[in-house]
Structures are given as structure tokens and as C-alpha cells.
Amino acid sequence: MKYAHRLIWTAGIAAATTLMAACGSGTPETGASSTASGPKLAVVATTPEVADFVRNIGGADVAVTQIIKPNVDPHDYEPTPADLQAIATAELVVKNGVGLEEWLDRTIESAGFKGTVVDSSQGVTLREGGHHEEEEGEHAEGEGEQHAGEEEHDPHIWHDPRNAKIMVANIQKGLAAAEPAKAGAFAENLAAYTAELDKLDSDNAAAWAKIPKADRKLVTNHDAFGYYIARYELEFVGSVIPSLDTSAELSGKQLTDLVAKIKATGTTAIFAESSLPPKTAEAIAQQAGVKVVAGEDALFGDSLGAPGSPEGTYLGAERHNTRVIVDALAG
Structure with a gap:
């Protein structure tokens, strides 16, 4: 069944690629904001959580295309031709990482995207195979070999606000590298949003x-x-x-x-x-x-x-x- 889905997906991507070649690079459909025109940075974000992070850190200086819509299961997602077009015309792609978006690499390849992919999970201490097999450990913020074998780790990293802080810091770095002139604004947005994440954590506790x-x-x-x-x-x-x-x-x-x-x-x-x-x-x-x-x-x-x-x-x-x-x- 999965093989059949791959064949259907490949055929759909091929058709979309042909359509794009004939029509040029149109304007991708967006989630909460319109695609960048003029000075705005065009960013594709994969999941609702990551898209929300990008909007908060990027503010008015980014235009976000959100791939996965609310209440759509990300684990078995099948990209659409509109997703392909959005990625092809983006300047930056931001993902959750940890193997959650298994479809993303082949979509990026089919779209011919040559820009930067920001993995927001970099530096997050990952849980091996689910929480019931883990003992409560220390929360580390350093990067390391925790990203080896991503498919074996729990990708739902955002449910710990401390991990969300790492994710938005990664996003801020990616946005600043793509748009250095706006780096100061991105840093200010990061500081304000990080304070909100700290409050969320303390309120939960x-x-x-x-x-x-x-x-x-x-x-x-x-x-x-x-x-x-x-x-x-x-x-x-x-x-x-x-x-x-x-x-x-x-x-x-x-x-x-x-x-x-x-x-x-x-x-x-x-x-x-x-x-x-x-x-x-x-x-x-x-x-x-x-x-x-x-x-x-x-x-x-x-x-x-x-x-x-x-x-x-x-x-x-x-x-x-x-x-x-x-x-x-x-x-």
C-alpha cells in the first residue's frame, strides 16, 4: 500500500513540475499571511507549530506558507502540487525535524529548491523511542549525536516549552542568516517570545x-x-x-x-x-x-x-x- 502511495505521489509531483515549468513560478498559497512581495522573506514552514514560531520570530518581515493545516495528521502526510510550488518559490524552509516530515526531502528535491532548510530541532535532547522507555533525565541544550537515527526518536519535541525555546532560537538564526538587515528585529522578537515561553512553562508547573x-x-x-x-x-x-x-x-x-x-x-x-x-x-x-x-x-x-x-x-x-x-x- 505504501509503495502504491509513493507511485501516486511521484506521478503527482511530476505533473506539478510540468505545470510549473509551463506557468512559471506563481504565488504559493499561504497559511496566515500572504507570500512575500517586496522586502518580505518568503518562508515555508511544515507544521502548524513551526509556522506559528516563524510568524512570531519573523513578524511583519516574513511571509509564511504553512504546509500542514490544522487537524491534519503530520505522520502520514502526502504533499500536494501547491506544496511543491510553495517550496520551489521559497527562500527558506523551516521544519520540525526528528523525522516527523518524512515526505519533505523528496518534495524539496522534486521542487528544485536550492535554498536553506532550517531544522528547528537542532540542539534538542531527544527521547529514544517514546517516554515510557526513558527515565527522567537532564535537559541539555547542546548539539550532539542525538540526531543520529532520527526515525527512532520522539518528534513531538514542542510539548516541552524549554524545547520550544531552542526551536525558536534556531529559527531566529535561520531568518537572520537569510535576511541580515532584519537580524535586529528578529532578535527582539525572539527575546519577547522567549519570555512568553518561560511564562508558559512556569504557569504549567x-x-x-x-x-x-x-x-x-x-x-x-x-x-x-x-x-x-x-x-x-x-x-x-x-x-x-x-x-x-x-x-x-x-x-x-x-x-x-x-x-x-x-x-x-x-x-x-x-x-x-x-x-x-x-x-x-x-x-x-x-x-x-x-x-x-x-x-x-x-x-x-x-x-x-x-x-x-x-x-x-x-x-x-x-x-x-x-x-x-x-x-x-x-x-
């Missing part, structure tokens, strides 16, 4: 301080919150999809084991995610005799909320996640 550690048990749709769990000392009980990747499926034995673990640990809720259907979570919750937190209270695991909503920004989505989980566990 204060909210969790009200919940006894014995009650900080989390079951989610998929294994997306490892960095958050480690940062705020939660206990990971399990996930409906037993993987960092949303394409995995829960076997009958895994389902039975998860229900048993929920009951044994005294877990009180299963948290659905905005980009995934809640049906399996609801079935497991019914068997385990616990509530499902879904709908408007679904967590933002891989995505952000709708543009223009409070949850449509990284800060808003993370505040939402903390409020929802803390309220549910406290209640």
Missing part, C-alpha cells in the same frame, strides 16, 4: 503543583506527550494507538492490557486528540469504566486549533492542554 503526583496519570490517543510528561512529572499509563506514529493499530491483546492497566492504576480519564477520531478511545473508556475527554476539550497532540482561535497558536494550544488535563484529573 504551577497548575501541576496542585495535583498530587500519584494522581498525574495520562492516557491519550497516541504516544505524543512524552516530553510534556517528563517535564511535569506525569505517569504515562498508555495510549490508544501504541506508537509515536498514528498509523499503528492496537491489537486485541494490547487493548485488553490497556483496559487492565487503566483499572489497576486508578486512571480516571482518557484524553482524545483533535486530529484523531475518538471512537476507539470511547470504546476503551467504556470497558475501563472511565470518562473520555473529547470534543472541544480534545488535546492538541500533533496540531493546533483553527486559525484565529486562542488554540490556533502554540501558546494557546499548550495552555488548553494543561487546563483540560489538570481540570479532568482534579475533578
Whole structure:
């Protein structure tokens, strides 16, 4: 099936390339802002989180094209001809990294993009294979061999605000290198946004301080919150999809084991995610005799909320996640 998808994807890219050659380099479709005209720097950002970071650091001096729209699963994303065109006409591409955008390298090659790709994850201490296999370790900011074998690491790095600080610092460096004349403005934006990330982190910590550690048990749709769990000392009980990747499926034995673990640990809720259907979570919750937190209270695991909503920004989505989980566990 994946091979067939690759063939379809390749054919689509080839057609898009032919169209671009015939029509020239048009204006790519954008997320929150229009493509750069005049002095603005044209930047393609892959995920909603990364796009929001670029907008905050770049400000009025950048025009951001966001590839993955809200509530679209990034793990199994298939690029469109519009994505190809956007990358072909961009001056800078910014990605989450850690193997999250498996489609990006071949898309860049097909688009003929020769500019700079900024990997916002550089310097982040990565978690090997998911949080349940890791002990709580020190948070290091140095670059090193942690980027070897990216596909084996947890890519959901933004759920720890300290990692988000590293990501936006990488983005600021990339923007400044691409537009040196605006470096001062980018640095000022970075300082202001870093202060907001520090406040987010301290607010989260204060909210969790009200919940006894014995009650900080989390079951989610998929294994997306490892960095958050480690940062705020939660206990990971399990996930409906037993993987960092949303394409995995829960076997009958895994389902039975998860229900048993929920009951044994005294877990009180299963948290659905905005980009995934809640049906399996609801079935497991019914068997385990616990509530499902879904709908408007679904967590933002891989995505952000709708543009223009409070949850449509990284800060808003993370505040939402903390409020929802803390309220549910406290209640």
C-alpha cells in the first residue's frame, strides 16, 4: 500500500513540475499571511507549530506558507502540487525535524529548491523511542549525536516549552542568516517570545503543583506527550494507538492490557486528540469504566486549533492542554 502511495505521489509531483515549468513560478498559497512581495522573506514552514514560531520570530518581515493545516495528521502526510510550488518559490524552509516530515526531502528535491532548510530541532535532547522507555533525565541544550537515527526518536519535541525555546532560537538564526538587515528585529522578537515561553512553562508547573503526583496519570490517543510528561512529572499509563506514529493499530491483546492497566492504576480519564477520531478511545473508556475527554476539550497532540482561535497558536494550544488535563484529573 505504501509503495502504491509513493507511485501516486511521484506521478503527482511530476505533473506539478510540468505545470510549473509551463506557468512559471506563481504565488504559493499561504497559511496566515500572504507570500512575500517586496522586502518580505518568503518562508515555508511544515507544521502548524513551526509556522506559528516563524510568524512570531519573523513578524511583519516574513511571509509564511504553512504546509500542514490544522487537524491534519503530520505522520502520514502526502504533499500536494501547491506544496511543491510553495517550496520551489521559497527562500527558506523551516521544519520540525526528528523525522516527523518524512515526505519533505523528496518534495524539496522534486521542487528544485536550492535554498536553506532550517531544522528547528537542532540542539534538542531527544527521547529514544517514546517516554515510557526513558527515565527522567537532564535537559541539555547542546548539539550532539542525538540526531543520529532520527526515525527512532520522539518528534513531538514542542510539548516541552524549554524545547520550544531552542526551536525558536534556531529559527531566529535561520531568518537572520537569510535576511541580515532584519537580524535586529528578529532578535527582539525572539527575546519577547522567549519570555512568553518561560511564562508558559512556569504557569504549567504551577497548575501541576496542585495535583498530587500519584494522581498525574495520562492516557491519550497516541504516544505524543512524552516530553510534556517528563517535564511535569506525569505517569504515562498508555495510549490508544501504541506508537509515536498514528498509523499503528492496537491489537486485541494490547487493548485488553490497556483496559487492565487503566483499572489497576486508578486512571480516571482518557484524553482524545483533535486530529484523531475518538471512537476507539470511547470504546476503551467504556470497558475501563472511565470518562473520555473529547470534543472541544480534545488535546492538541500533533496540531493546533483553527486559525484565529486562542488554540490556533502554540501558546494557546499548550495552555488548553494543561487546563483540560489538570481540570479532568482534579475533578
